[in-house]
Amino acid sequence: MFRLEEEFRLLIERGGESFETTRSYNNGNGELTEDNSNLLFDDSDEDDHDYSDSEIPVAQRLSNYDVIIDALPSGIINDLHEIAKRMVVSGSGKECSHVYSSFRREFLEESLSRLGLGKLSNEEVQKMQWQELEDEIDKWIKAANVSLRILFPSERRLCDRVFYGLGSGSDLSFMEVCRGAVVQILNFADAIAIGSRSPERLFKVLDLFETMRDLMPEFEFNFSDQYCLVLRNDALGIWKRLGEAIRGIFMELENLIRRDPAKAPVPRGGLHPITRYVMNYLRAACRSRESLELVFEESVNVVPSKDSTLSSLSVQMTWIMELLESNLEVKAKIYGDTALCSVFLMNNERYIVQKVKDSELGLLLGDDWIRKHTAKIKQYLSSYQRSSWNKLLGVLRADSSPVAANVGGKSMSMKDRIKAFNSQFEEIYKSHSQWIIFDEQLRNELRNSLYNLVMPAYRNFIARFQNAPDVGRHADRYIKYTLEDIGTQINELFEGVNGSAGGRK
Template sequence: MEKPPPEKSGSFSRNGNGNQMDDNPGPAGPESEAVHVRLDCQQPGECEPNSNLEEPSSDPELSLPQVLKDVDRFLESLSTRNDASNNPLDVPNSVESLLEMIQKMITKYDSSAKFGQKQEEDSSFIESLNCISKLINVLGEFPSNSTTASCFNRASTILHLAMSLLDSEFRLILETCSQGNNADLKSPKPLKQSSFSSRQESTYCVIPESKSSEDVEFPAYTSEAISKMNRIATAMISSGYESECCMVYNMVRRNAFSSELDKLGFENISIDDVQRMQWQSLEGVIAMWITVIKHSSSVLFSGERKLCSSIFSEHPSISQRLFCHIALAVAVRFVNFSDAIALTKRSAEKLFKILDMYEALRDLIPFFDDDTCSSECYEELKSEIWAAKGRLGEVAVSIFCDLENSIRRDNGRTPVPSGAVHPLTRYTMNYLKYACEYKDTLEQVFQKHQKMEGFANSNGTVLDIKNGANDDGTPKTSPFSVQLNSIMDLLDENLDMKSKLYRDPALRCIFLMNNGRYILQKIKGSDEIHDMMGDTWCRKRSSDLRQYHKAYTRETWTRLLQCLNHDGLMVNGKLSKTILKERFKMFSTMFDEIHRTQSTWVVSDDQLQSELRISVSAVVTPAYRSFVGRFQQYLASGRQPDKYIKYQPEDIENLIDELFDGNPTSMARRRT
């Protein structure tokens, strides 16, 4: 009959020297329980002598190396026996000597010395424990009623006391050497805008960026402390106390990691709290969440993995498992907040923060995606992050696609005064411009959305998605580019509908020019959106603007120029002064009306405004100068010639330069 394996208890307990220790590390699973040794006597030193033990000799006291050598020979002799049911050889005195030496070491560590102060003594202590652990394993193969039972129990008790000591030292070093890990943050720097205020130019926000791993050291353990913990962990694991060692490490480091997140300003916020918060307040929390994730990826996780690898260098699988459990606990906090944000009411202004969060989780995944992260725990960790990222991506796609509905709903029947750029145009183009700063990210989320649900345009037609550039150089077709083009088409249709609200055809052309120019300038001013729309689209838009320009010139200035036509001035072969006076008077009246009206119109783009004035002046001024130069002499000899020739060519040129300012000017300007 073999000895039963040592029973487990919930914590270490000291029974050998009267000291009591209860670390109470908290609830743990079956693998995290400590050993409870079955004792056959009250105190380790009071075990009844085995009848087969040799009587203590009167030889001089042996040194520790000699004792260890004798015990090793004894263990070797036991390991060569084929039948464990037979009584083993008599236990030599060196075993009892070794146990007494170890107990004295434990007493010394408890009373005055500290583990790690004298490396030579620590090494002897660890070597002795390894020897005792081997002894227990070998003696455990023999029947419980054998002559080795007393020795087995005494050795188990001593080992348990030693492990309790090492457990305390391990915990103490872990807890006391991680002070001062405040992760300072650099000064804020501009990043992508955090929000998009309704139909207004968006401003950039600033959020703090964490220092690089070269600036912040985490965890702040000295090399000496790590070396001590490595020796302790190796000794505990080799002695069968792996679960106790791992339980202490996991508990202390989880708390340290949580404390580090608190220092960075990241707090646990429930879903209910998130739902109640205003978006402006949530933006700040999201910015901090992103900063903490980036800091965790670049500093905290890498530091924790390095610490695990250093302490458990002889046991890589244990190191990986411990780090993964800690990282998973932290990732769950990140994911919980991400899911809470994904459940908030969706609105256009939230898109960019959602994409920032998506990118933060996306950039975190590769850290856990190398060859060293292959366990089931890592798969669970990556699965959690992937799922949270996917939920954010789905929200981003939904918000962006809802922009189409916003354009459709904007069907007001009141025209924008003076033909200015419509607020819908400003809002949509600024929104698209900023959205295209996330072009690569939006391509990813739309591609995934297209794979899950299929992709169709606004008419419901399933689109052929192409990869790479087309043969004619036009941009590739992708789910995001298709959605972008669909929005642009809807905006064009909406603006065309709004242009019909103007009764004056010329003002209708000004409105279309203003909005078309604004759209074109926004696209040309952004490499991202320009790449999405392509040169072909831009050329077509420029062609449309030229057509609007021609239409405006035709509607406004053609009738005016007819006043300067020479036809009809001659009556019976002679110039009719009456008709000539009427022509000059009609020109002045029509020009005054045009000036009075169109000086209140708005062309906000300086280049377009200049182009319009130059083109008008190029058509009107030379024709008027020629007409005045040829026929002014016929009226100069009469009374009040300026009554009919109200403007000189220079006056016309100056007045044209006052068009499209949005401010009425005096119509009573006279030649001086």
């Protein structure tokens, strides 16, 4: 019996040396393509065939894929089958399976190594810098696809041919051949799943999650027998843990928003970095909307919503938006100027709405959300006007007497009123021209609103001023700004440049 075992060993080793098992695992770019990622075997049902000893099933080549499924020459496979049959009959089936499994296991280990997948322990993965891990994840995705779509099906086919008709020998040998490689693949994914929840990791963890999702049918197909049940269950468990990791990353994003301090105000009432970061982050995340829907539907800890029609992902996104807006409202209070506070909120809310409208976020949050927050922008605009321009308009407002207006409890003559207007307008222009409205459309809307608010009042005031008895023919001495000057300088507001109001020359 030792002679048969040695003959079996020499034959399988010689077959491996003389046969080119894989010419290429990819399409030339190191990536699997949709057209060539599926293994194509004989289309007919194996159960319908009555194979004789010399008619063992033969795998077909992949179409549009430079890979040969048969890992050994057909003649050697037939010889191995004959020896295996004799060893099983003589009671040496375990020895035969051990020899076979040892050799093929080495082949898989070498294949994974050539694909760039190293044997990393959990501790080694946790200690790696994220940039290094990103490279390892890319290698893992390639190796996992090749293994599940090509290598493992090839080994399954080879086992079925060598141990055809020999009971459970095929299933046991296949499990022994593939177990180490499967564990190596799953251990890396598991190490990522239980690792850091830093928000920067989301997109690569999503890549892992989606790869595992796409490969679950391959796990089910390749490891369908009872001996491989533990491998299937492990794969399913790690896929679910990757989903848990994604939910954990979103929780960490929430914490990041909550903890972002309200320190120095953003200069000129501009866009806050946290707004830009969160909105671009969510937009990028929602490109994987289908995967995120799947992840959050599995969660039992999603923030409750009054609207039961919203998906779990929609609820999650709505909650993050509420956290962001609450954080911005706290930051707005740092500004000592109420008008500048309104400009800050206007800028950030506008950015939020625009990012929502032109992305998947709009579909998740819905039209009602967009309308509600567009209305908030208008509220901030009105607040800005009230806090900065009402006092100025109070100076200009019509009065039953052309001689005086009551401002601050004091009676003012027409001359005092135009002096007060000149001073206040110059002060507003000087400060507000340094403030910024980053969105051109919003900037123009605000300028037009101010123009329609100020110009009619100023025009009426100038007409009354020129006819006032105490002014007479000397009106031009007091009128610092023409109507054209006012319009020009309103159109220079919110450019973020140093302003100096200049009247008519």
